[in-house]
Amino acid sequence: MNHIISNVKEGFSKAVSTTKDKLSQVKGSISNIHVSSKRRRGTAMPSRNSRTRITMQRPARRATRRYTAHRVNRKRFTVVVAVAVVAIMVPVMVMAANGDTAQVEPNVPEMVQVAEYNVEAPAETTQAVAAVPELTETTQAAVEESTVTSDGAVADDAAIAETAEEPTPTPEPTPQYVMLTEGMNDASVPALQQRLMDLYYMGADETTDYYGPQTAQAIKYFQRKHGLAIDGAAGPETQALLFSDQAKEYTMSLGAEGYDVERMQERLMALGYPISSASGYFGEETEKAVQYFQRMNGLTDDGSVGHMTEELIYSDEAEKALEYEAPKKENDSSDSKGSSSSGNKGNSSSSGGNKGNSSSGGSGSSSPSYTADPGSVEAFIDVAMAQVGKPYSLGAKGPDAFDCSGFIYYALKESGNGIGYMTSSGWANSGYTSVGWDDLQRGDIVCVSGHVAIYLGGGQVIDASSSQNAIVVRGLGSWFQSRFICGKRPL
DSSP states (O other), rough: OOOHHHHHHHHHHHHHHHHHHHHHHHHHHHHHHHHHHHHHHSSSSOOHHHHHOOOHHHHHHHHHHHHHHHHHHHHHHHHHHHHHHHHHHHHHHHHHHHHHHHOOOOOHHHHHHHHHHOOOHHHHHHHHHTTTTOHHHHHHHHHHHHHHHHHHHHHHHHHHHHHHHHHOOOOOOOOOOOOOOOOOOOOTTHHHHHHHHTTSSSSSOOSSSSSSSSHHHHHHHHHHHHOOOOSOBBBBBHHHHHTTTOOOOOOOOOTSHHHHHHHHHHHHHTTTTTOOOOBBBHHHHHHHHHHHHHHHHTTTTOSSSHHHHHHHHSTTTTOOOOOOOOOOOOOOOOOSSOOOOTTTGGGOGGGHHHHHHHOOTTTTTTOOOOOOOOOOOOHHHHHTTTTTTTTTTTTBBBBSSOHHHHHHHHHHHHHTTOOOOOOHHHTTTSSSEEEEEEGGTTEEEETTTTTTEEEEEOOOEEEEEETTTTEEEEEHHHHHHEEEEEEEEOO
């Protein structure tokens, strides 16, 4: 590197010396011309004979001046070219000293412009050449330091750009779930119930802030489906899975165990399907019976009970087994699993084997406080009002427990109106007169998505509420209006 710098300095010094010599010669020639011109202007007017001689000598003098001017112009051109060469070669030599000659590109247009420029004043040219700095060791060190600093700045800018292009994403806050147990009231319960309804673990209903028995039971079914500890409490782990995309819809399948399995087995047995006992355990025998039922009713025979299969099992439209034989009526209180006259778990041994049905409505209980009056709206509502406070139970049709459609069926039957059982969707699609929201009258059936209720007038309904776990009277609020399908007028 030192050898290269020495060569550059030596070449630069020679170029500057040569340029100065040329400029000195040009300056001397121009001075001689100016002196000769002054002498001619200071000479007295010659005589007539002298004028004749001068006139004859003028062509020779003019030729001499032209020759002198031509030489001056050549020297000027040489100076301009030398300046241009110095201007180009100095950066090249500096970059060569730094080992970066590959980045140097001669600026050809500038060189051409300098070469074509007609220098009128040699003094200005001299000043321009004098303005070119000499390359010294101090200058070289400054250039090297500037290069290092520049490279460092570029590196810093690149690091900043890289950081700006890949910003660190802000992590989403982890939801904080409150431990919910049966009997609690909490503002987070409505969202929990709605999610359970959307996944069919609870019957469709208006949500409340009360964590009642039905909500706890639905949580148990959800925990069973997802392999969690079955305690009925909605802790952080249960809620996190419930509100995630990995949450599965409600089903009963091989290996399941619980009250819903027991009720389903009882219903299939009543329809003549081959199940030896309602044990509450979903074994291979139950799976085969479910497949048999699904084939008889035009469903996919996968052996699992989802919400569609379950709804049809408890419907009056359910097809019976080919070997079906209607069970005999028995009043033996020792009979197991809900066939007693007391209506154990909301079941009775009514005709047709429908779980939760009673032909009289008063079997094993006190006499009803209503009388049958076919076609009477008031008799229909009297039967319904007499059930207020009784518990909700999915698939139950009374007399001790009901779901929403079973409650409608029971009240119509006990008031003397022999209208068959229909699910909520069955009512919405039935042939009875349809009415709009503003035309509802007392005794109309209010059909909303997944639910039915009886309109009492004055903006109130009576229905079997899964979230409140009972037959209740409540206002016909925004939940009903947002899910409203139609009203049906059976009477």
